[in-house]
Amino acid sequence: MRRFGLIIFVAILAVIPLIPGLSVFWITLLDNIGLAALVAMGLVLLTGVGGLTSFGQAAFCGFGAYTSAVLTTRFGFDPWATLPAALAVTGLAAVVLGLVTVRLSGHFLPLGTIAWGISLYYLFGKIELLGRHDGVSGVPPLSIFGWSLIEPQAVYYVIWGFVVLAAIATTNLLDSRTGRAIRALRGGRVAAEAFGIEPARVKLLVFVYAALLAGLSGWLYAHVQRAVNPTPFGVNAGIEYLFMAVVGGAGQVWGALVGASLVILLKDALQRVVPFLFGTSAQYETIVFGVLLVAILQFAREGLWPRIVALFPEPPPPAVDRDAAPLAARAKAATQPLLAVAEARKTFGGLVAVNDVSFQVKRGEIVALIGPNGAGKSTTFNLITGVLDITAGDVTFAGQPIGGQRPQTIAGLGIARSFQHVKLLPDMSVLDNVALGAHLRGKAGFIQGLLRLDRAEEKRLIAEAARQIARVGLAEHMHKPAGSLALGQQRIVEIARALCLDPDLLLLDEPAAGLRHLEKAALSELLRHLRSQGVSVLLVEHDMGFVMNLTDHIVVLDFGTKIAEGPPAAIKQNPAVLAAYLGAPE
Ligand code: ADP
Numbered sequence: 325m326r327r328f329g330l331i332i333f334v335a336i337l338a339v340i341p342l343i344p345g346l347s348v349f350w351i352t353l354l355d356n357i358g359l360a361a362l363v364a365m366g367l368v369l370l371t372g373v374g375g376l377t378s379f380g381q382a383a384f385c386g387f388g389a390y391t392s393a394v395l396t397t398r399f400g401f402d403p404w405a406t407l408p409a410a411l412a413v414t415g416l417a418a419v420v421l422g423l424v425t426v427r428l429s430g431h432f433l434p435l436g437t438i439a440w441g442i443s444l445y446y447l448f449g450k451i452e453l454l455g456r457h458d459g460v461s462g463v464p465p466l467s468i469f470g471w472s473l474i475e476p477q478a479v480y481y482v483i484w485g486f487v488v489l490a491a492i493a494t495t496n497l498l499d500s501r502t503g504r505a506i507r508a509l510r511g512g513r514v515a516a517e518a519f520g521i522e523p524a525r526v527k528l529l530v531f532v533y534a535a536l537l538a539g540l541s542g543w544l545y546a547h548v549q550r551a552v553n554p555t556p557f558g559v560n561a562g563i564e565y566l567f568m569a570v571v572g573g574a575g576q577v578w579g580a581l582v583g584a585s586l587v588i589l590l591k592d593a594l595q596r597v598v599p600f601l602f603g604t605s606a607q608y609e610t611i612v613f614g615v616l617l618v619a620i621l622q623f624a625r626e627g628l629w630p631r632i633v634a635l636f637p638e639p640p641p642p643a644v645d646r647d648a649a650p651l652a653a654r655a656k657a658a659t660q661p662l663l664a665v666a667e668a669r670k671t672f673g674g675l676v677a678v679n680d681v682s683f684q685v686k687r688g689e690i691v692a693l694i695g696p697n698g699a700g701k702s703t704t705f706n707l708i709t710g711v712l713d714i715t716a717g718d719v720t721f722a723g724q725p726i727g728g729q730r731p732q733t734i735a736g737l738g739i740a741r742s743f744q745h746v747k748l749l750p751d752m753s754v755l756d757n758v759a760l761g762a763h764l765r766g767k768a769g770f771i772q773g774l775l776r777l778d779r780a781e782e783k784r785l786i787a788e789a790a791r792q793i794a795r796v797g798l799a800e801h802m803h804k805p806a807g808s809l810a811l812g813q814q815r816i817v818e819i820a821r822a823l824c825l826d827p828d829l830l831l832l833d834e835p836a837a838g839l840r841h842l843e844k845a846a847l848s849e850l851l852r853h854l855r856s857q858g859v860s861v862l863l864v865e866h867d868m869g870f871v872m873n874l875t876d877h878i879v880v881l882d883f884g885t886k887i888a889e890g891p892p893a894a895i896k897q898n899p900a901v902l903a904a905y906l907g908a909p910e
């Protein structure tokens with residue numbers, strides 16, 4: 325179905341310039357759309373998927389364009405020979421800027437991109453070698469076998485060839501292990517790191533990839549325009565590219581094409597129509613353009629592409645190959661105890677959230693951590709999983725000290741978790757959300773994803789995710805967006821995701837909250853089954869009935885301090901526990 329759509333699209337693209345009577349004007353417009361679509365596609369990945377807003381993308385076009393302009397005019401290079409250099413310069417600039425920029429968060433990130441967008445614009449205009457504000461002219465056109473691609477019709481095929489290739493590569497990338505990691509960025513650092521993803525690395529990767537697409541567009545631009553100056557690489561252009569990505573449908577590769585077409589056609593139409601209607605005393609078209617874009621975003625908040633897709637019958641959900649070879653299981657050490665928390669302490673300023681707490685989880689046990697709200701249970705989880713730095717004390721897992729280690733390292737050792745406040749990607753399918761849990765069990769990298777050389781492994785990752793979803797009883801919801809499930813079910817999805825890591829120890833923060841009676845019974849059954857298979861569980865839970873019937877051992881916290889521990893029967897009658905829970909001894 326998807327392939328069929330692509331073939332039709334390519335066929336249409338191929339015949340457009342052959343339409344009799346189609347003027348050069350329209351072909352030129354299409355060329356410009358293709359050039360812009362390349363940049364917007366990078367932004368779709370960076371901003372739409374990864375959640376990193378960049379206003380400075382046009383500057384990367386500048387790197388590509390100037391590199392080629394200078395090399396061809398001053399040093400006599402062949403245009404094609406400058407492509408690797410243009411990409412290398414753009415990539416290098418992106419690594420340097422990316423290392424600084426992607427560390428910024430919240431509104432500092434877009435502000436950072438505006439700052440370097442402006443600086444680069446002025447820099448391009450100041451450098452003697454780049455011809456200052458006049459730029460570089462006399463850039464040779466591309467040519468193929470001596471045939472100069474000087475006509476818009478001729479270069480059209482080169483531009484759109486690159487657009488189609490970029491769209492295919494980007495789609496591949498999104499549909500891969502790395503693509504899931506990129507998508508996970510929007511769900512926040514904590515959840516991504518809990519499954520072994522390195523957010524800083526992934527952010528830099530998308531940043532460079534988006535920049536390379538812009539650099540490619542710039543390189544093409546230099547040889548289409550045959551001249552380069554700073555104007556098209558400023559922040560104004562950067563804003564326009566961002567508009568294209570957002571209006572088209574940020575997060576959708578083909579949305580970039582829709583956005584680029586819409587913005588360029590609209591601007592062109594307005595430039596012709598508005599002065600005719602309102603006169604030329606002011607640039608009214610800019611105002612009308614802004615108003616129209618806002619109106620479009622009001623009509624389609626997610627951008628236009630999802631609206632277009634909705635007009636067609638829903639494509640079948642991605643196939644899951646149930647016969648795919650299972651992923652290799654983790655070697656499980658027999659160390660006892662599996663987890664030892666010794667005198668763990670965590671302070672937030674003057675507040676002692678966890679006060680020298682010690683307890684153990686033995687292999688094959690289900691242990692509950694209970695206590696009133698604010699007792700320090702979630703904080704204890706965060707100390708074990710490395711989300712928070714431990715103030716004092718030790719945590720040992722399978723004989724290894726893990727206190728103060730990074731969450732990714734701890735995940736790699738076999739500790740998987742769920743969160744009290746569900747951390748799933750609501751727009752992503754349950755299947756993809758769960759597959760994220762298997763991230764550390766795959767190897768395929770960026771390039772394999774891009775070139776689709778990861779299919780064998782990807783099938784196994786997806787099959788594993790499907791198995792874990794079936795195991796927790798949510799098979800029928802596999803292809804739905806995670807956000808469409810009830811909150812209780814979303815917690816169960818988080819358990820499936822954690823199971824995908826093939827953990828030795830499962831940390832569940834209030835897994836039964838929001839579940840109905842039968843669902844709680846099913847969860848109990850699942851946890852017992854996991855225990856019988858050697859998985860140990862540490863859980864936080866408020867439902868006493870649930871905890872008492874299920875667990876082997878209970879640790880009770882109150883105001884950060886352990887007030888009791890023991891088997892459920894003993895805890896039930898412990899006066900200190902009763903006092904903490906009921907306010908007074910019964
Ligand atoms: P529980 O999960 O048992 O309900 P928490 O571990 O979430 O409790 O919180 C324990 C205490 O630590 C609470 O008083 C809470 O307000 C405080 N706390 C938790 N996280 C932070 C934080 N990041 N900064 C400051 N205080 C925190």
Ligand code: MG
Nearest residue numbers: 701702703744
């Ligand atoms: Mg909590």
